[in-house]
Amino acid sequence: MSLDMDMQEIHAVFFEESAEGLDAMEAGLLGLSPGRDNDPEIINTIFRAAHSIKGGAATFGFLAISNFTHGVETLLDQVRSNERVVTDELIEVWLASVDAIRDMLACLQDNADIDPMAVADLQKQIDELLQGDSAKPEDDDVEEESEAATAGLWRIHFAPHEEVLKTGNEPSRIFRELKELGELTVVATLSSAVEFDALDPEHCHTAWDLELRGEVTQAAIEEAFDWVSGQCELTIEQVGGHSATPSAPSAAMPAAASAQMPAETKSEAKSAAPAAAKPASNGNSNKDSGSIRVSIDKIDSLLNLVGELVITQSMLARFGDGEGGANTQGLRDGLMVLERHTRELQESAMQIRMLPIGASFSRFKRLVRDISSKLGKKVELKLSGENTELDKTVLEKMSDPLVHLVRNSLDHGIEMPDVRKAAGKPETGTLHLSAYHEGGNIVIQVEDDGAGLNKERILAKAVERGLISASDQLTDDQIHNLIFQAGFSTADQVSDLSGRGVGMDVVRRNITDLGGRIDVQSKPGKGSTLKIRLPLTLAILDGQLVAVGNDVYIFSLLSIVETVLVFPSEVSGLVGKGSVYRLRDEYIPVIRLSDAFRLNNKLQPKTYLEREGELLVVVESDGKKMGLFVDELLDQQQVVIKSLEENYMPVQGLAGATILGDGNVALIIDVPSLVHNMDFNSGGNAEKSDAA
Amino acid sequence: MSSDNMANANVDLLHADTNQFLTFMLNGEEYGVEILRVQGIQGWDTVTPIPKAPEYVLGVMNLRGAIVPIIDLRKRFHMESIPFGPTTVIIVVKVENSDKSRTIGMVVDAVSEVYRLDENLVQPLPEFGGNISTDFIKGLSTVDEKMLILLDIDRLISIRDVEGEAAKLAAQAS
Missing domain, CATH: 3.30.70.260 (ACT domain)
Structure with a gap:
């Protein structure tokens, strides 16, 4: 029946509102401090959020949630009416309750049953808190009363x-x-x-x-x-x-x-909570990716543009149908307007996908609080640039790497208070998360004022792991960037938080998958800065079109360092297989793009050694450069990335395809994959490494 | 037998066991695919070759904004290639693989007819021994005394196959 449908929709609204309420609660709770001098408005906000969740849950018959929230609300109410003083314990309980309610909601959303044992411990804690002053039990509180003596x-x-x-x-x-x-x-x-x-x-x-x-x-x-x-x-x-x-x-x-359930009930209840949390978070992310909240401003600007587009269209139609033939000057002007509108329309359509990073950042308040108290460190979290907007997909995919980086900074970067004091630094460390625009990129920065990276240990580890040889002379930055190598971890003791050696390379891979890159800068004793550069959006790319034979390929403009005209004498063979070119004082591997892709070029094969001069596109990824010979440089234009995978399969070396103005398909080159995966020893058949 | 049955089938258009098949010509043989799988037919146009693709994948092409791989059925069946002519067309079909459905174009010599066939009258393929790979053939049917080869396109153009070929090529190359 349609009633079911309606109910589901209403439930969805309830879930969404509750999620927002919980976020508000969490944010408020993190702003509370023990004692009586809290801003009553914060308490009120938290209370209101809890109250509406309770009310909503009761309305829909989610009794487990409403009953549980009731206890939380009662505690809040007592604080509100100054019957109770905020304590650290109370804040902990509330925060844990927020998590518990979130989990329960997630269970409901996934149509799973709520495990009452998951919150049993917490419920007990709340009950005990309430019971503590049971001298004046609430009249309307049947549940608590049955517990009261x-x-x-x-x-x-x-x-x-x-x-x-x-x-x-x-x-x-x-x-x-x-x-x-x-x-x-x-x-x-x-x-x-x-x-x-x-x-x-x-x-x-x-x-x-x-x-x-x-x-x-x-x-x-x-x-x-x-x-x-x-x-x-x-x-x-x-x-x-x-x-x-x-x-x-x-x-x-x-x-x-x-x-x-006999004796292990308790321990089970404890383990059930995180277990329940996991599917919940998965479920959430799946659901999140389905819809997006867009500010009305963005929609309005989109509608305005569409309106203008319609006007432009009618203008063009009039000029085209003009008596005595088309008005060419008018048409030309109209086309220019059309072009501008189309671009603006594209931009504002892209804007819809953009979300401020603030929501993502504010989660770290909780994370930093939890981890630092666990480690016994004092850490202040500073946030800036919360309004920087990022593509929704990028934002979602960045959240795990960011968590990892923040954990790393807390775990390895910032020292214990006594160590900091001994080093003449304030006891409280600072972790600064910031986001800003730089060029065509978004930069997210994780900065701490901790101990910085330990160069000697990184070097020793890298030599031990065979990543470099002991005789290699590396710059400081090169040494620091070794931490992104696979299987690299200098933590002497694997801690609960980080140091399993699976971290940084995965972080880097996630970031390069998004078309971004990560760099680390560090000063011993002063702290380290991790800088993530990300493209503004995933769907559109500033491309450089190149011709290879009859085909058009596209490089991301960001990946191109320069384009040089190369004479045959400047290219040297290497062990008879690969070729290198001397770019100023650096030898870089070079390959023909047609060879790299093993294309059966319809043009007659002309080896670059025989030609007068060739165009070499020098590209860079993660500090590694390589040169690719192309036949011709064409336009630069923005292209919309389309997936090859959707109907075919992923192709190594290609990031996707796009449709050009003439309707033909052009392939987009995945520079990082080319740079990192090409086996230059096999020269022309450079894809040997694919088979492996 | 067939003409009688065909007549019946044509009358009984909504009969549950009948399916419409689009047939096409390939090397003088007539093949059929379920018409519900066919998304469209279009003339030959230039394709963009894909690196490291198996030989029978000619490349990709823009089909109403989607990037669609184009497969040369003659090459797929190891038939002799002929130059594309005015009747050469691309039949765009939807194939379902275990994980998802994909849209794919098949280049064939020419489209032929649309027939309604009774699935019950489709004959299994005779045994050929191991020489001919036949798992992508659903069966044989007869229309007007002509033999029709019904294809199981899901098996015909399985991407796993494409990947397998790609791996093989890569292995050869090294």
Whole structure:
């Protein structure tokens, strides 16, 4: 029925709003400091967010979320009304709760069941906090109240399984413990007793009905049965006073769930939380990539442009249909206008995909806080350029590498407070995340004022790993950039956070996949700076068109260093296979593009050694240069990148294809892959390495 | 038998077991592909060759904004190549592989007819021994006493195959 559809849409809105609410909560919480002098507006913001999540969840029947959020909200309310002081513990609990709610929402979004055990620990913590001042329990708080101590009569039915005695549990000991809580009457029932012949003295066939009178909490009773949980049938109900048996899942669940899950419940609950978080984050990213929130301004400017385009079109139509033949001057002018509009339209259409990096940055507040407290370091996170806009795909793909870089800086870069003090630096380290435009690129920078890279250790490691030879003379920058080599890690001890040696090369690969590059600069004792350069967008590229034979290929303008006219005498063979060209004081490998791609060139083969002069396009990737001979340089233009993979398959050395103005397809050269994967030893058949 | 059945089939247009097939000529033989897979037919145009592609992949071409690989069926079947003439066309088909569907163009000598065939009357291929690779042939059918070879295009142009060929070529080259 359509109702289902509608509900799903409404749910989607709820999920989206809750996600925003949680972000707001998190941001607010990170702005809180222990004590009473917090900006009430922050508390109010957090409270409002929690309140609407609770309300929404209750409306849609997501009781697990609304019940859980209720506790969080109650705590917030107490702070709001100055009944409670913000403490570090409280902030921790709230932050953990935000994560927990986020996980639960993600579960719902994936149509998975919420695992109540995942939040059991946290729930308990919240309950304990609330109970701490249970002197004035909330009237509307049924759930908490059932946990709170009330004078009354508890009726307990306890029927242990047969094996209970074998596990070393003695029911009478439990009863003794209960007796300490209040006035206890015990009645044994023998309903499950067996014939004398079949009786095994090691089996327990007795069940007990107990009555406990006194100011006791359900939790206290449950605690007494902790050891036998999972080995018995246990019902605990309160008689008189509040007739209600535990209504909320929080109370019913532990008893019921622990009956199935014995002692490891607790540890499982702990591990369940991160486990639940994982699919959640996957699910989120999948869903995120499907839709995008666009500011109304961008849409408006797009609509304006489309409007102008329509006007231009009618103008062109009028000039074209003019009496006495077309008005050529008018047409020409109109075409120019059309060209401008088309370009603007393209730009503003691209703008839709652009998102400010701020959202991505603000996640690091939490990350830095968590990691630095874990490591016992003091770190201040500075953010700048949050409004820098980045293509959505780039933004998504950059998030993991950035997390890695930030972790690295925290783990290896910034020193412990005492070390910093000894070095004459402030105890609190600074981690500066910034984003800005530079040329046609976006630069994201991760800068710390830590110890900097240890040159000697990097060199030693690189020699040990055979990445360089001991006699190599390297500049400081070259040494620093060795950390991006595969399998390189100088961390003496692999820590929980980083240092597995899978990091930096993966980071670099992710970045080069996006058409960007990463550089590191470091000064010993002063800190290091990692600079990531990314193209503005993935879909459009500033291209240099070149002709090879009858075909047109496209280089990214960014990858071209220069184009030189080369005379045959300047190219030397190398071991009879490859060729090198001396570019000023540097020898660079050169290859014909047609050879690199093993094209059956329709033009007669002319080797560059025989020709008068050849065009050599010098390209660079990650500091490695190479030269590619082409037949002709054509236009420079922006091209839209289309996937080859969609209908064919990825081709090594090609980043994709594009459609030129004449409708033909031109292939876009993937310079990094050419530079890094070409095996120059095989000269003309340079793709030998492909097969390997 | 066939003409009677054909007549019946033509009357019973909505019969569940009938399918329309587009047929084309290749080296004097008539082949058929399910018409629902056919996205369009267009004249031969220049293609952009792709580096390191198997020989029968002529290149890629712009098909309404998508980059579509073009495959020469004669080369695919190891038939003798002929110069492309005025009847040479590209049949654009959708092929489904295990992971996804792709759009691909096949160069054939000429398009022929559209027939409605009863799937139940499609005969399996006779045994040829190991000499002829036949797994891309769905079966044989007869129309007006002519034999029609029905192709299973999913198997015919499997990208895995293309990748395999590419690997083989690369191996030869080294």
